[in-house]
Amino acid sequence: MSISERKEREKESRRQEILKAAQRVFFRNGFEKTAMEMVAEECQLAKGTLYRYFKSKEELYVSLVQDGIEILDKMIVRELQKPLSAEEKLLAAVKAHFDFTQLYHEHFMVFKMIDVGALSGKVDQEKLDAIQRARATAFERMKNVVAEAIKRGEFKTKHRPQEIVMMLWASSFGAIMMCGEKCQQFEMFKEVDAEKFVMRIARGLIESFKTANVAEEPLSHRASPVRTKKTDKVSEVENEVNI
Amino acid sequence: MSISERKEREKESRRQEILKAAQRVFFRNGFEKTAMEMVAEECQLAKGTLYRYFKSKEELYVSLVQDGIEILDKMIVRELQKPLSAEEKLLAAVKAHFDFTQLYHEHFMVFKMIDVGALSGKVDQEKLDAIQRARATAFERMKNVVAEAIKRGEFKTKHRPQEIVMMLWASSFGAIMMCGEKCQQFEMFKEVDAEKFVMRIARGLIESFKTANVAEEPLSHRASPVRTKKTDKVSEVENEVNI
DNA sequence: TCAAAAAATGACTCACAGTCATTCTATTGG
DNA sequence: CCAATAGAATGACTGTGAGTCATTTTTTGA
Structure with a gap:
């Protein structure tokens, strides 16, 4: 064990601290209304430090779950x-x-x-x-x-x-x-x-x-892509049907 | 008809122009990767003008559908x-x-x-x-x-x-x-x-x-809120079950 | 023709994600 | 005990993009 191991433990526990703080802030305000600054403040660290542990705001958020x-x-x-x-x-x-x-x-x-x-x-x-x-x-x-x-x-x-x-x-x-x-x-x-x-x-x-009286088609493998039409306008359907 | 009506038509058609341009840009790049500047450029207007027709980026986006x-x-x-x-x-x-x-x-x-x-x-x-x-x-x-x-x-x-x-x-x-x-x-x-x-x-x-051989409960009206627990930690379940 | 109203503009503010040169701290070797 | 060094932390800074608003341009109506 010793130093490098302890270092690692400490790093991990800091990571956990950040996660806990982040959870509090994110879950209180939601993803969009949370700024990294807020998380930083919650765990008493500088914003830059957070980025040593998580690559991005999104990554931090996902890590929560x-x-x-x-x-x-x-x-x-x-x-x-x-x-x-x-x-x-x-x-x-x-x-x-x-x-x-x-x-x-x-x-x-x-x-x-x-x-x-x-x-x-x-x-x-x-x-x-x-x-x-x-x-x-x-x-x-x-x-x-x-x-x-x-x-x-x-x-x-x-x-x-x-x-x-x-x-x-x-x-x-x-x-x-x-x-x-x-x-x-x-x-x-x-x-x-x-x-x-x-x-x-x-x-x-x-x-x-x-x-199981439902009619069964065989197994299901993805067919060829469906998307043929590429209209910018609401043409076709627009004209075909009149209610 | 006349002036005020024509004005309105013109305003509406400008609105439509913006929508068309916005559709092109948004659908090409997705919501997040689209900047209002890009939409403005696509329809040859200044960014500020867009905000005379739509209250926010989100509002414009939603209007598309x-x-x-x-x-x-x-x-x-x-x-x-x-x-x-x-x-x-x-x-x-x-x-x-x-x-x-x-x-x-x-x-x-x-x-x-x-x-x-x-x-x-x-x-x-x-x-x-x-x-x-x-x-x-x-x-x-x-x-x-x-x-x-x-x-x-x-x-x-x-x-x-x-x-x-x-x-x-x-x-x-x-x-x-x-x-x-x-x-x-x-x-x-x-x-x-x-x-x-x-x-x-x-x-x-x-x-x-x-x-209809499915057992029916009566009709369904929303019951009282379920959310009782408010744990910050992953306590309870964590300890109860061991796989 | 001109004043008032409406529309358009883009420079600006503000908020926020992410960076990085610098500072701080702990470890190690002498 | 004191540097030298490595690693962690910092926060001022950059970049980006949403939204604003004082100013300019265009339209209208007399």
């Missing part, structure tokens, strides 16, 4: 450990995902920003990959539940387990997002109990997996 | 006019929504930004409301289809029509988002044909509406 991802995974694991049927387990996992977004909604904010692409290009790919891996863990667990359910005949669907989880995941994500406070675009989503809403979708989907 | 919303509605209408069953109509509407996001994906970008909350507070509420109303139109149409389907017994669900459309809408939205290029977080979503993926979810959900 790396442990948040573990939390999500753990919340899901906790559900999957219980002795439940596959259907119940999946529902519990979706519920856990939902709870996570409510309990740690600032973390969820970051995920949203990532998913919308607002941070891409501004953060090290390595960091994004780490988050991806962590999220994939939770994903993998759900996949296994489905795989078993199919093997045991509890689900009759011809979808591959991965696709099933993807469907659940994407739907929940959309539902949670639409119910969020910031998404003020549809009043109606405000009048709905977000949890019930999310769970209802999940239940509906799972139901369809069990019965 | 106001006609885009009409397009979406029209694309959906076009499908709903065809002589189809309710199920087919709904699927066609979802497909139209999907096509819209692919054909006009810059418009969709703006919607995403709105829904993520990245623009809230920076744009006139009036403007956001206008967008909301326009989006609600498409929504209303789908709602009617469902209402009829329920009346005719084609759907057996006990969900209210509005809730059904919300479920479809939110799920599609999530699915489309996850499949977007910018959402690089899950490799697996890249390997999937986005259209098939979206449609599969929709089909699954609709299937569940038809059979």
Whole structure:
């Protein structure tokens, strides 16, 4: 051990201090309304110092959620450990995902920003990959539940387990997002109990997996790019339809 | 008519010129990488002039999609006019929504930004409301289809029509988002044909509406706020579960 | 033709991300 | 104990871009 090791520990703990301060400031004011100066002040360091630990404002922000991802995974694991049927387990996992977004909604904010692409290009790919891996863990667990359910005949669907989880995941994500406070675009989503809403979708989907009378196309590989039209004007559609 | 009217026409047409130029620049470079100077240059005006027509960069950006919303509605209408069953109509509407996001994906970008909350507070509420109303139109149409389907017994669900459309809408939205290029977080979503993926979810959900063996909770009104915990640390969950 | 109103301008302010020459601190070798 | 040296911290500085506003240019109406 000794010097160089201690140095490293100290550096790491300083890093953690910065993260804690940053969390307080970012989560209080949001990403855009936070200046690096504010973070610097919160942890009693000079602005320049922050850049010795984090490459950019975005990178610092994203770093805030790396442990948040573990939390999500753990919340899901906790559900999957219980002795439940596959259907119940999946529902519990979706519920856990939902709870996570409510309990740690600032973390969820970051995920949203990532998913919308607002941070891409501004953060090290390595960091994004780490988050991806962590999220994939939770994903993998759900996949296994489905795989078993199919093997045991509890689900009759011809979808591959991965696709099933993807469907659940994407739907929940959309539902949670639409119910969020910031998404003020549809009043109606405000009048709905977000949890019930999310769970209802999940239940509906799972139901369809069990019965599997949905017409199946084979597997799904990305087709050729769709985007043919490149209009600057709102031409075509404009003229075709008259209400 | 005469002067004041002509003035108004001229003002409006200048506004349109700015919008066209802004569209070119914004859609080429994205919101963040576009400077108002660039837009000004594109339409051969001074930067200050832009601010006589639009209150802020965000406002200008959002204004770009106001006609885009009409397009979406029209694309959906076009499908709903065809002589189809309710199920087919709904699927066609979802497909139209999907096509819209692919054909006009810059418009969709703006919607995403709105829904993520990245623009809230920076744009006139009036403007956001206008967008909301326009989006609600498409929504209303789908709602009617469902209402009829329920009346005719084609759907057996006990969900209210509005809730059904919300479920479809939110799920599609999530699915489309996850499949977007910018959402690089899950490799697996890249390997999937986005259209098939979206449609599969929709089909699954609709299937569940038809059979309605999903356990129904009553109607859904937002419960009391969930957020109880306010931890700065990753305490609780951290210790409870060990993998 | 000219005064008043409206529109356009671009130099300016301000805020903030990110940099870097300088200062400070701790370690080490003599 | 005292330099010499390396590494960490600093904050003044630069660059960029949003938004403003006093001034200029254009239009209108008498």
